[in-house]
Amino acid sequence: MLALLPKSPTMAKPGSGHSGHTPATTDKRALAISGWLTGVYFVIELGIGLWTGSVAVTSDAFHTFSAVGGVLIALVALQLGERKSSPARTFGYVRAEILGALFNGLFLAIMALFVFGMGAMRLREPIDLPTTPMLIAAAGGIATELVALWLLYERQKADLNLRGAYWHILQTFVGSLLIIVSALVIRFTGFLAIDPLLGMAFGVVLLWASWGITKDALHILLQGTPQDLDLDAAISAIRDVEGVTDVHHVHAWSLTSSVNVFSSHVRVRSVAEGDRVLREVSSLLRERFQIYFSTTRSRSAALRPKKGRRPRSNNVARVRYERDNGRYTSRPRMKRNPGSRGGVQACSARTGTPHPWVHECAKRRSASGRTRADL
Template sequence: MGHSHSHKHSHNNGNLQGRNLLISIFLNILITAAQVVGGVISGSLALLSDALHNFSDVISLVVSYVANKLAKKKASLQKTFGYKRAEILAAFINASTLIIVAVLLIIEAIKRFQDPQEIESGLVIWLSGIAILGNGFSVLLLKKDSEANMNLKSAYLHLLTDMMASVAVLIGGLLMKFYNVFWVDSVLTFLIAIYLIWMGYDLLKSSTKVLMLFTPEDIPIDKIVTEINNLEGIKHTHHIHVWQLNEEEIHFEAHIDFENNIQLSEFDDILHKIEEILFHKFEINHVNIQPEFGKCDDKDIIVQD
């Protein structure tokens, strides 16, 4: 059986990622505490909802930080893949909490809309402004790493949506202060929640596909089979599995039926050609091939194991 690793290593500095996450955790703890106190004093549901979202940010950032550390642990006899799935699992958890928090906010917003209450708008304005600055700084810290890491993207989305929510709360505070439109607090809370669901759904879907070992959407299995079958000496490529282990590894596994009973050295040459095709054309960096000759088995591309 041919087996090859050709991993692409991330250019991100793991220690820098961890430091940025810790800074963001600390900032969000301070923001959450201030908004809870301010929300209770002012009576603003939007401010309390923003505090609840900030608290979910703290949890998501802690989960992301732990997953980031676990992902660096080495494999062992008991954990042959190590903790490489930790960050994908963290992304799934964070996306789920984002949607759950949003549903709770919608329920509360509807209740408050039916019974609007007078709100201390001055406190709302000041605290939402502080939250915008704190979350904005955290967003800038994580933006670059979020582009190549699903786990950090989940943390980044939490922070970005909370910054947007704080902007909405600030606008609501200004409307309440100058126009006494108190029902806007509930409307803004509802809109914030809808935005959270919209942002969280895509990440939840993506992380679920990885956890379920679905074929990555940009991997055309039919084209891969054609490319491999065009190599000299290969008769069939079948029994294929393609899955994404984490942000950096895509695995390919297949049985290849050869036209002749070739030597092992010849197989190694062909295996190298297959690896080059898969890596350079399809960005697959972990290849596992089972060579066969004259074997009577299912030759379908996808075989139900």
């Protein structure tokens, strides 16, 4: 049995940093800038809300604060993901990204329920809202949130953790737009119910975003098959490699939203083709399916016992073949001889192929009268 773990730019030894696994430094910088922008705007908007007594502006300020919290969670997850690996954690803390995404998804769901509750309260008891401070606060929010969304838009497509932070900022951006629409409708029509109705409609969007992020995070944590990997196509491609007769024990999962892992056993026609097949399978997975962490084991069909053939002796057990410094060896499994009291009898394995081990059976009589086989 031969195990091959291909080297790649994303691989690191235990004790070294996983610079290939963790997001780029620009991702952390984008998150930090977005966090500072939304944090400063939160302080300004909260001050305007408390100064004017506007409940709408004050509640939107707390929505902005939730976005700051979401960005901080994503930033902490990125920082943890860059910690060095160790023998106890050979992949480091790369899955901190997924935990951050899970927390952000649950946080979005809590905020959506809060919006529903607040909207229901406003529908029962509508209040007259001052529109001028609402428009000023919303305009400032749109300006800062547009910059933050622009910084994270491309990055969040390939990173589940950044996607959670992106949706938090998008929540506050849409909230600012809804404040402008509500303020204009209230100013020109006096329809006070527009504010809670629009807020509850956006709560539905938040629940949808929360479900998508939480579902993807749980799928990765439960080691589900990567959603961007066609497993049937990968198996079919391995079977098409010259010299491969069968593929089995196939497993695929994700470490993070951008790092997939693949494991499989392949059966080759002959021992001589094993190394070449493993190299081709590794290259195939890396170039066609973007899998840089793959473990492939090969077994020769010529060394496998014929199906349905019974061994000639009860003492002949299955033979395991291992690749050890270019030498193939075979080991027989010991079996107890039911005809002796606790005695153990071993015979040489009938493999049909020569191997370097010389196996001799010798019976020795001990003082207690037991039979023992010495190799």
